[in-house]
Amino acid sequence: MKKALKIILAVLAVLVIGGILGYSTAVAAYESLYSRGTVRNGQWVTNLTAGSSEAGLYARATVALHGLLALAKSETVYYACLGDDKGQQLSSSCDYRIEGKGLDARWWSITLYGQDDFLIPNEQKRYSFNTNTVKTNADGSYVIYLSPTSKEGNWLPSGAEDQRILLTLRLYNPGQTVYDNPGGIELPRITREGCK
Amino acid sequence: MKKWILWTALATFLFAVIVHIAFVSYVPYKAMDTVMNVKFNYLNRNTLVPSPPTTEESRNVVRPSPDILYSICMYDVSRKPLLFTCKLPDEGYWSASFYADNTDNFFVINDRQAKARTVEILLVGRDMPAPDPGNAIVVKAASDKGLALIRMIVPDEKALPGLIEVQRQSTCRQVD
Numbered sequence: 141m142k143k144a145l146k147i148i149l150a151v152l153a154v155l156v157i158g159g160i161l162g163y164s165t166a167v168a169a170y171e172s173l174y175s176r177g178t179v180r181n182g183q184w185v186t187n188l189t190a191g192s193s194e195a196g197l198y199a200r201a202t203v204a205l206h207g208l209l210a211l212a213k214s215e216t217v218y219y220a221c222l223g224d225d226k227g228q229q230l231s232s233s234c235d236y237r238i239e240g241k242g243l244d245a246r247w248w249s250i251t252l253y254g255q256d257d258f259l260i261p262n263e264q265k266r267y268s269f270n271t272n273t274v275k276t277n278a279d280g281s282y283v284i285y286l287s288p289t290s291k292e293g294n295w296l297p298s299g300a301e302d303q304r305i306l307l308t309l310r311l312y313n314p315g316q317t318v319y320d321n322p323g324g325i326e327l328p329r330i331t332r333e334g335c336k
Numbered sequence: 337m338k339k340w341i342l343w344t345a346l347a348t349f350l351f352a353v354i355v356h357i358a359f360v361s362y363v364p365y366k367a368m369d370t371v372m373n374v375k376f377n378y379l380n381r382n383t384l385v386p387s388p389p390t391t392e393e394s395r396n397v398v399r400p401s402p403d404i405l406y407s408i409c410m411y412d413v414s415r416k417p418l419l420f421t422c423k424l425p426d427e428g429y430w431s432a433s434f435y436a437d438n439t440d441n442f443f444v445i446n447d448r449q450a451k452a453r454t455v456e457i458l459l460v461g462r463d464m465p466a467p468d469p470g471n472a473i474v475v476k477a478a479s480d481k482g483l484a485l486i487r488m489i490v491p492d493e494k495a496l497p498g499l500i501e502v503q504r505q506s507t508c509r510q511v512d
Contacts, residue, residue, distance in 0.1 A: 159352075191441040212444060267402040268403055
């Protein structure tokens with residue numbers, strides 16, 4: 141009787157503890173890959189295997205949860221930015237300055253998402269800036285103001301809800317420099333200017 | 337007593353490894369299954385459906401691009417091949433991409449690679465002999481069920497009506 145009880149307890153321990161351990165380490169592993177990427181470029185991270193059949197187990201899981209139906213790198217390279225120049229998590233209640241200039245791609249866009257990975261509701265129905273819509277200076281550079289309150293120029297509204305936010309940079313048909321040096325090409329810089 | 341604890345710890349570790357690998361492997365299939373059978377369950381299979389312009393209300397697939405006009409087709413080529421007839425815009429980025437049930441983008445073609453303003457793509461099942469493709473590009477599906485996406489970049493609001501018209505002219509249908 142005592143032996144049978146011992147076996148039942150052991151099996152229960154294996155199933156419960158092993159199950160929790162397996163599940164939590166799995167989630168931690170792919171979420172860690174998501175926030176770190178496989179290549180870091182300043183505040184941006186990317187995973188060049190996203191969407192392709194070269195993707196490993198964890199990359200596939202990351203793409204499935206945070207970038208489902210991503211194109212393979214031969215078509216588009218995606219960068220994500222979750223933090224500002226000080227490494228702090230981007231927040232919808234803060235003002236940011238996104239400074240950049242032309243990128244080596246046929247077409248690019250910077251899109252803002254909420255913590256649920258969907259577009260943030262706003263009266264302007266403005267969710268991104270791209271090659272065509274961003275207003276540039278004479279030298280081709282631009283500044284995008286990411287803020288919950290109205291700004292002159294390229295204003296990207298971060299909405300009324302206080303939440304974590306993130307940016308996605310899409311490079312469609314990128315040039316060879318992007319593939320050769322994804323961690324070294326010049327990407328837009330995100331600077332925090334203040335918070336509510 | 338100590339031996340009993342050792343074996344339990346070892347079994348727990350092995351079970352944790354199995355659960356870990358099984359769960360990570362399962363996530364992509366589950367995500368695609370949710371999109372195809374829950375989020376888009378109102379769409380007919382093997383039909384190319386033009387989506388409206390992307391807004392904050394577009395909440396079927398994470399991180400939609402507001403600069404892209406999408407058409408979507410949930411394919412099932414287990415019985416018959418599927419012929420996509422795609423009309424391309426006169427200018428600007430266009431692509432047709434195909435996704436397996438594990439999220440892999442196993443084929444993509446863009447407007448620069450297309451040889452004409454109308455492109456035909458014949459999607460065939462994994463174990464299916466390809467019929468005479470005619471002028472179509474033959475693509476072997478990486479899984480019999482999956483999803484196809486056609487993307488067109490919307491450069492600005494003025495271009496939208498024309499692109500919607502182009503979007504409506506693309507179709508897909510089963511062929512024998």
